[in-house]
Amino acid sequence: xxxxxxxxxxxxxxxxxxxxxxxxxxxxxxxxxxxxxxxxxxxxxxxxxxxxxxxxxxxxxxxxxxxxxxxxxxxxxxxxxxxxxxxxxxxxxxxxxxxxxxxxxxxxxxxxxxxxxxxxxxxxxxxxxxxxxxxxxxxxxxxxxxxxxxxxxxxxxxxxxxxxxxxxxxxxxxxxxxxxxxxxxxxxxxxxxxxxxxxxxxxxxxxxxxxxxxxxxxxxxxxxxxxxxxxxxxxxxxxxxxxxxxxxxxxxxxxxxxxxxxxxxxxxxxxxxxxxxxxxxxxx
Amino acid sequence: xxxxxxxxxxxxxxxxxxxxxxxxxxxxxxxxxxxxxxxxxxxxxxxxxxxxxxxxxxxxxxxxxxxxxxxxxxxxxxxxxxxxxxxxxxxxxxxxxxxxxxxxxxxxxxxxxxxxxxxxxxxxxxxxxxxxxxxxxxxxxxxxxxxxxxxxxxxxxxxxxxxxxxxxxxxxxxxxxxxxxxxxxxxxxxxxxxxxxxxxxxxxxxxxxxxxxxxxxxxxxxxxxxxxxxxxxxxxxxxxxxxxxxxxxxxxxxxxxxxxxxxxxxxxxxxxxxxxxxxxxxxxxxxxxxxxxxxxxxxxxxxxxxxxxxxxxxxxxxxxxxxxx
Numbered sequence: 001x002x003x004x005x006x007x008x009x010x011x012x013x014x015x016x017x018x019x020x021x022x023x024x025x026x027x028x029x030x031x032x033x034x035x036x037x038x039x040x041x042x043x044x045x046x047x048x049x050x051x052x053x054x055x056x057x058x059x060x061x062x063x064x065x066x067x068x069x070x071x072x073x074x075x076x077x078x079x080x081x082x083x084x085x086x087x088x089x090x091x092x093x094x095x096x097x098x099x100x101x102x103x104x105x106x107x108x109x110x111x112x113x114x115x116x117x118x119x120x121x122x123x124x125x126x127x128x129x130x131x132x133x134x135x136x137x138x139x140x141x142x143x144x145x146x147x148x149x150x151x152x153x154x155x156x157x158x159x160x161x162x163x164x165x166x167x168x169x170x171x172x173x174x175x176x177x178x179x180x181x182x183x184x185x186x187x188x189x190x191x192x193x194x195x196x197x198x199x200x201x202x203x204x205x206x207x208x209x210x211x212x213x214x215x216x217x218x219x220x221x222x223x224x225x226x227x228x229x230x231x232x233x234x235x236x237x238x239x240x241x242x243x244x245x246x247x248x249x250x251x252x253x254x255x256x257x258x259x260x261x262x263x264x265x266x267x268x269x270x271x272x273x274x275x276x277x278x279x280x281x282x283x284x
Numbered sequence: 285x286x287x288x289x290x291x292x293x294x295x296x297x298x299x300x301x302x303x304x305x306x307x308x309x310x311x312x313x314x315x316x317x318x319x320x321x322x323x324x325x326x327x328x329x330x331x332x333x334x335x336x337x338x339x340x341x342x343x344x345x346x347x348x349x350x351x352x353x354x355x356x357x358x359x360x361x362x363x364x365x366x367x368x369x370x371x372x373x374x375x376x377x378x379x380x381x382x383x384x385x386x387x388x389x390x391x392x393x394x395x396x397x398x399x400x401x402x403x404x405x406x407x408x409x410x411x412x413x414x415x416x417x418x419x420x421x422x423x424x425x426x427x428x429x430x431x432x433x434x435x436x437x438x439x440x441x442x443x444x445x446x447x448x449x450x451x452x453x454x455x456x457x458x459x460x461x462x463x464x465x466x467x468x469x470x471x472x473x474x475x476x477x478x479x480x481x482x483x484x485x486x487x488x489x490x491x492x493x494x495x496x497x498x499x500x501x502x503x504x505x506x507x508x509x510x511x512x513x514x515x516x517x518x519x520x521x522x523x524x525x526x527x528x529x530x531x532x533x534x535x536x537x538x539x540x541x542x543x544x545x546x547x548x549x550x551x552x553x554x555x556x557x558x559x560x561x562x563x564x565x566x567x568x569x570x571x572x573x574x575x576x577x578x579x580x581x582x583x584x585x586x587x588x589x590x591x592x593x594x595x596x597x598x599x600x601x602x603x604x605x606x607x608x609x
Contacts, residue, residue, distance in 0.1 A: 069570055075593040079600060081570035126568055175608050184566040196566065200607045210425070246604060250568055 039136050039152040044104045052100065052110065053148060058140065061149035063087070066096075068139040068151035069126075077157030079244045080131045084114075084139040084151075086123035096123035098142040103242055105135035107207055111242035114251075120234045121192030121254035128244040130205070131157040175200040179263055179275035187281040192252040197227070197263055199248075199273075205241040222247050224266045229279070230259030255281040319370070321347075321378040324539065326531045327492035329355040329469070332539050333378050337505060337585050340367065340398065346438045347371050349398035352496050352533050353379050354489055356467030359388035363487050363496045363533075365402035365413070368438070369445035372402025376409065387411050388466040391473065392451070393498025394484040394535070395422040395511065397430045403449050412452035414461050416475060419483025420454050422511070458485065476500075476520035481511035486524070493530035500524070503537030503544050505585035507551060509594045514556060514601075521549050537585065554578050555591075559598040563606070572599045 039045065049058070069083035086096035101112040106129075116123045123141065131137070134156045141149045178200040187193050199222055206219025225237040225247075234253035253261070262276045322334040333351040340346035346367040354361045360379060366372045379387060390406045391414045392399055400423060403413045415423070427448055435443045455461050458473035472488040480499040487496040500520060501507070524545050532544050558576050567575055576595035581587060 071570070075573055075596045079569070079596065081568065083568075083570060126570060128569060171608070178607060180607055182566065194566075198603065198607050200604075246600075246607065248569070248603075 039138075039154075042104045042136055044109055045102070045136065045138070048102055048104075048109050053140075056146075056148055058148040058150045061141070061151055066139060066141050066149050066151050068137070068153050070137050070153045070155050072153070072155065074131060074155055074157035077133070078130050079128045080155060080157055081126060081128050082137060083126035083250075084124070084141075086141050088123075088141075088143070090116075090118070090120070090122055092118040095120075095144055096141045097144040099123055099125060100138075100140040100142070101127075101129070102138040102140065103129060103131060103135050104138070105132050106130070106242045107132075107205070108240050108242060111240050113238040115233075115236040115238075117233050119229060119232045119254055119256075120252055122252040124252055125235075125237075126250040128248055129242045130244055131155050133157060172200075172202055177201060177265065177267070177271060177273035179265060179273055181261060181263055181275055181277040183261070183277065183279060187255060187279055188284050189281045190254060190256060191281075191284065192254055193279075193281075195227070195249075195251055195253060195261065197225070197249045197251075198246060199225075199265055200246055201265075201267065203241060203243055203245050203247060207241075220268055222265055222267050224264075225249065226264045227251070227253070228262045228264075229253045229255060230257065255279055257281075319374050321351075321371075321374045323378045323382060325382075326533065326539055327489070327494045330489055330492050330494040330531075331355075331379075331382060332533045333375055334538075335398065335536060337536055339586070339589070340434065340437055342438055342442070345371065345442050346398060346434060349396065349536055350533055351375050351399070351402075353382075353387070354467065354469065354471060354487075354494075355383050355385060356464075356469030356471075358468035359386050359466055361463045361467050361469075361471060361487070362387050362390040362406065362411070364393055364399040364498070365390050365406055367398045367401055367434070368443050369402060369404045369447075370442060372405025375402060376405060385467075389414060389453075389461070389463055391415075391461065391463065391485070391487060392419065393486065393496065394481045395419045395427070396481075396499065396535070397427070397434050399498070399535070400427065401431065401434070401446050403451075404445060404447050407449060407452070413449065414453035414455060414463075415451040416483030416485050417454045417456045418478065419481065419485075420451050422482055423448075424450075463487075476523065477516050478513040479517040479520040480507065482513075484511075488527065490528075493528050494533070495524070495527070495529050495531070496533045497524075497535065497544075499535050501532060501534040501544050501548050502585075503534040503540050503547075504583070505534075505536045506581065506587055506590040506594065507548055508586075508590050509552075509555075509597055514552065514598070518549065518552055521545050521552075525549075551578075551581055551584075554580070555594055556598060559595055560602055563599060563602045569596060569599060572596055 065087055067085040074080040084099045088096055099114045102109050103111050111129055114125050137153050137155050139151045180198040182196040184194045201222050203221040204217045204219055209216050221241040222239050227235040235251050258280045260276050261279050265273045324332040326332055331353050335347050335349045336344040338348055340348055351364040351366055366375050390411050458475045461473050463471040470490050474486040474488055484499040486498055486500055529542055531539055533539050534544055562572055562575055573592035573595045
């Protein structure tokens with residue numbers, strides 16, 4: 001499946017780029033990243049682009065085609081809300097099939113790949129990510145006929161004294177994998193319906209040292225999320241450890257009859273969890 | 285000393301008329317770019333060493349937080365140690381301009397950089413540093429990073445000689461700090477559990493009814509909820525309301541009366557009520573900072589930054605509670 005190829009690419013790229021963080025980048029490139037002036041000049045982006053899209057053309061999209069909502073100055077570097085919203089028609093014949101989220105300056109830049117189906121109703125997703133200090137954030141939309149569109153934003157996230165007081169690791173472990181599915185507003189037949197999916201998971205990047213114990217918390221994060229409605233896929237998310245603690249996804253599906261919304265979550269330790277919600281849409 | 289006393293008189297007059305902010309801002313101006321720290325006498329033997337407010341930046345040398353001291357019969361208790369080694373030295377000089385009695389102990393009220401990093405100057409003079417155990421642990425777990433960031437912000441010159449340190453006295457029971465014996469004056473260290481921060485304490489001088497509130501209270505500035513346990517903090521504020529307080533030195537901003545407690549209570553109440561309503565309504569995190577606008581607090585220092593972050597932080601906490609239910 002197409003999806004498997006993407007996963008392989010994500011992992012290969014992830015490993016290759018782990019060492020190519022800001023500190024390993026030449027000074028001039030750092031200056032450009034700091035200024036946020038020239039998104040194309042990012043050496044990391046050029047590598048990511050080559051690995052994901054080879055030489056395929058990528059058009060710069062306007063708000064009428066693709067929106068990327070990101071704060072220019074993030075409130076909290078560990079939890080930066082990012083939304084990617086395709087504005088093209090979403091039909092069986094023509095729709096945005098994938099949205100890629102790339103954060104240039106993160107240790108593993110390819111942060112998420114979301115796959116949509118006609119039953120998604122919209123290629124529209126909001127999630128939360130970690131951003132290291134300052135970075136270009138990119139949304140790339142791929143249509144079902146293979147066109148690529150991109151939006152770029154520059155995000156500054158201030159670190160400062162960013163470690164909060166220690167949390168209770170026992171309580172977090174006890175709640176690991178707990179899923180909460182929520183459908184907001186009136187659910188109307190054949191209309192895109194907003195879903196909120198919350199997963200209790202520390203999503204440890206493996207790159208944070210506990211200054212007290214001088215130990216790195218081992219890497220463990222949510223890798224895939226599959227959501228079905230009445231047995232049909234509506235969202236597949238391939239995620240990386242750029243996603244914040246307690247992964248949170250907001251997305252759409254179209255109910256054509258009463259049915260069960262099911263979310264399946266698998267993490268990097270191959271632990272799997274599942275949750276369902278029965279949905280009864282009303283006529284328009 | 286003469287100038288400081290004049291400011292003090294002015295401040296007390298204004299506290300009397302209920303507008304303490306005006307006096308303090310004139311005191312703050314004199315601190316910009318100079319090494320001298322404004323000394324404000326609030327009550328007999330009780331002094332505030334005023335910070336500038338605002339965000340740490342080169343122009344204010346990061347000296348944004350307040351410190352203070354209490355002069356006893358035989359010695360001095362210093363409360364908080366400033367932002368940098370140099371700031372710590374300046375605080376000690378300010379104390380010296382008032383009294384020749386020895387500083388016997390410095391107590392740090394909470395784990396924020398502008399209250400901690402001057403400790404090296406005190407320790408150099410042989411003055412022991414006391415911290416609540418949880419505050420000391422939090423410092424050890426994160427202040428390496430804070431110090432690096434602060435050095436980058438303020439520059440090597442302003443930060444020269446500033447180092448991380450181990451407190452000489454770690455206490456869990458406030459009675460474990462015998463400040464009263466050391467300085468020859470009754471002093472109470474108040475600890476409410478994990479309130480505005482895990483090891484936040486306040487220092488109360490029962491003789492004058494003066495309170496050094498540390499992280500528990502800010503004046504005309506958005507209190508930062510980052511390190512807090514909100515219910516315990518609100519409970520601690522109710523406890524403070526019941527104390528016989530005449531004058532309060534907040535962590536940031538001008539000294540005031542019990543009105544400061546009421547204002548912080550009101551802010552926390554409005555913040556939490558608003559954020560809970562947003563979570564119930566299913567509002568996305570991206571919209572929360574804008575949707576939590578509280579015009580009544582718009583004029584407060586750090587409204588555009590800390591308030592927005594507070595909104596997001598509280599939202600995430602309530603969301604987590606929902607997930608763990």
